Structure formats: structure tokens, C-alpha cells
Amino acid sequence: MTLNIGIKILSSVSIIILTFSSIGNKRSEEKSESFYHKKYDTLSEIELAKMFDEERKYFDSSCTEETKKAYEDIKRNKLVFFHYFGMVESFKGNAEMNSLLKNYKIEVDSALYYCTIPSSLQNCYARIMRKEIDRKFGPKFIDSLRQISEIQYVKNNPDKIYRFEECDMVSRYPGDKDYNDFFVNSKRDFWKKTEYPIDYEFRKEQDLYSYISADFILYKNGKIDDIKTYLSFQNKKNYKFASYFINQLKNFIKNTHWIPAKSSGIPVNSEMKITIHFK
Template identity: 65%
Template sequence: MVSNIGIKVLSPLSIIILACFTMKNKRFENKSGSFYQIKSDTVSVEDSIQRAQWDEEERKYLDSACQSETEKANLDIKKNKLVYFHYFGMVEQYNGDAEMTELLKKYNIEVDSAFTSCTVPYHLQNCYAQIMRKEIDRKFGPNFIDSLREVSKLEYVKKNPNKIYRFEECDWVSRYPGDKEYNDFFKNSQDHFWRNTKYPSGFEFRKDKDLYSYMGANFILYKTGKISDIKVDISFQNKKNYQYSSYFINQLKKFVQNTKWIPATSAGIKVNSEMDLTIHFK
């Protein structure tokens, strides 16, 4: 079992390591609760020395653990053992991990899992996994993993034709008609909504440029173009404007229903998806 710094999923030892890091940070914070709120020149010499000692202890541990993982990875590579890691944590995650695992088995590549942390330097976490990835790229080519990822995502979508995909699971293309790129969605949807929606005569516009009023619609966009489950939330900085809530909510619902939305895609295939639309008030 590899003791990944990054922290290996389902590994009791790794959970203990993470807890130790957390306890160490909390212990330091408790030692000087206002440390991050006061100027550095007011920090006591004792606190500064103690913090430096903890930082040094942690660096030595990380260096030692990474070196150990690196040696283990190089030894396994000499034995023709290759391992690909699915990551969890502060990195992009994918659909199709199970499909990816099956594809890798055809190349005699084992699969494991690792956790990434934002508090540990990248070059000192998951050192075993990093060495293994470099060897896989060297042996099979730099585009090998990415190409298998595309195949696995495609297989996943085909196996889940009725799933409602989250926004981040879809391809980054606009669902709004007429847009040339995704960024157009935010501007064009706003402009088109206000073309057919007038402010009531008694509506009070914001005077503070730093305060925003808005409403948001959440709905399901099916691959057929059908819309369902429209939910609208509205928030006004000026409480007097809540008297117009029903009017604006109905206008937004009509806008959503009357728009010929372009179905989302995942791996290039049309899918059902969640949609969010935000409209800001003047």
C-alpha cells in the first residue's frame, strides 16, 4: 500500500496524517488566536520560533515521505508495475472513472485513488502517483491518458442516457440560441430578457453601485429541448421592490419557457441537464 502524501482514499494511515496536519494548524491558531489579525511586528518571539519549528518539522516529514514514495515508485516501475490514480479533492473530477479503469486494465495498468490537498505543496504530495504518471506518459505517449478519458466519458454518457447532468459535467458550450461562445450567454440572455420586460413605474433603482438586486431561475433542460421544474428566487436590496416580485417572477418564467434553448452536451452527445439563469436589476 502506498502512503500517499496527497492522501490516499480509504487509507486509515492517511486519515491519521491529515488529522495530524489539521491538529497542528489548530494548535498553532489556539496558541495565538489573533495571530492573523495583528501586525507581524507584534507577534511574540516565542510564537515566531514555535511556528518556524512546526514548519520545519512538517517540511522534513513531507520531504522524507515524498522521497520514500519516489523510491517505491521507481522500484515498482523496474518490476513493470504501473499504477494510474483517480484523484479526489482540489482537482478536476470526471465522469467515467469505472469505464476508465476497465480501459486501463487492457494495458496492464493498475488503478488506485489519491486525495489532493490545497495545504500541501503540489510537488510534495502524491509523489508515487506523479512518478507513475510520468512513466505512463513516457511509455504510451503524452496524449494516451487524455484519449482514454474521452473514450471513457463517451461510454459513460451512452450508459446513462436519462441522467440529469450537473452544469460542470457538461461540455462548455452555450445553451442560449444564437451565441457564438459560452461567455455570450451571460450578456445576451440579460439583454433579451429586458427587451420585453419593463420596470414598473414605482420601482426604485439602486443608488449604491456596490449593492446588487437579482433573480435567478433554475430549471431542467432536456435533450429534446423541453423545459421543466422552473424555480425562481428573487432578492432586492430595496425592500420596497418586493411588491413587484410576482410580476418579475412571472416574466422570467415566461422568458425561460419561450426561449428555444440548445440542449447541453457531454462528450459531444445531447444530455438532460440542470440550468441556471441570473438576471440583475438596475
């Protein structure tokens, strides 16, 4: 049986919640609620040290039980691969990955990873299972299946519009040699084609920056669609030039020969965003 144990430490400004997944542990049921709800400003250093020591003992005990259970399952030829969620790298093709693992008689489960719990004391069952999978099939086995599953996901979803960050880190702006070149070169080229109106009032040193931005869809055939613009001037007098700058940005987007985004090396439809700051 799997239990989710929540340890809450309350302070005057924030609540830190530590959630730990473990194999059933009766000790948690015996603890009073006061163990899980403490105010930092009401505890002495000795009391805090004692509380953290209790937490450490609990995590140690839970990890020991998970470790024992993992080795027992391995002896029964049971292998389980875990998808991690939380502060970890995410993947698109989990369903495709599950199908591939099934061919090797590897079961699938999921686990949460928390930066607030020592890594050596969380997901102990999952960690031992991964070591056994690597030992049995090789250290590159999971990575190779991941690559296949990510490619298969893209092929299975040909019409999906991917978020900007879901795509490969390759620039979609023509002539760029590096991913980060887009943020510099697109602005440079925009201002080559756009002049400030004569009575435009420029930013003073202490003022915040004004900007114009646009979201749009870049299809894998190079077509542009659904341009949405956003504009903000710190100096309200400059709003009389709003339509001028909006049209300039729309024309710039439409006339640029964008390079379609890729995911796992395959051209895909993607969301795009461009932001231009004013002087």
C-alpha cells in the same frame, strides 16, 4: 502499508490541516502530539523555523520511501494509475477509465492533492508511476483513454440531468457565439420584452441590487421543465410587482429556443440558471 499523517497548526482564527499520504514511516509514531499541535502566537520565529524544518525533513523522508517503493514495483512490472481528488480537475468517467486501464494490466488507486503541501513532496509514488506509464505507452495515452471514458460515461447515463458546470463550455442561448455571451444576451432580451411598472421604485446609488432568478431543467430534446423562481427586492415596496416579474421570467424561459447542453460533445439533459438584476 499506507499511512495518513495529519499535521495540525492551530491559530486563533483558523486551523490548517495538512494531510499527507505516504509509505509507512515509523518516525511519525515517535513524534509527540505537541509536534502536531502548535499555536502560532506562542512560538518565536526560531521555533517556527525549527518546526517547519522538521516538517520538511519528514516530507522529504516520506517521498524518498515512496520513490523507492515505486521503482521496486516498476521492476516487478507493476503499474498503477492514480485518480486525484482535491484541488484538481475532476472527471465523470472514472469507472469507465478503470475498465480501459484493466485492458493494459494497469492497476488503479486514488490520491489526494493538497495545495498546502509542496507538490514535489506529495504523491511521489503516484507521480513516478505516471511517468512510467507515459514512457511505456506514450505521453498522450492517458488523455486518449480519458476522452474515451468520458464519452462512454455519457452514453452509459442517457437520462442523467447534468449540473451546469459538468457540461461543455458552449452557450445554450440561441444566437450566442461565445459561452459568456449568455450572461449578457439573455438579460438584454429579457428587458426588451419586460417593462418596469409606472410606480416601480428604482435602486438608489448606495443600495444593494435587487434580482430575480430561475432554475430549470433543459432536456436534450429542447423541452423545458421544473421552473423554480427566486426574487429579492431591497426596496420592500416593490414586492407588489413580484407576480408580474415572476410571470415575465417564466414566459421568457418557456418561449426561448434554448440549445441543449452537451457533455463530451453529446447532447444531454442539464440544469440551467438565469439571473436578472433590477435597476
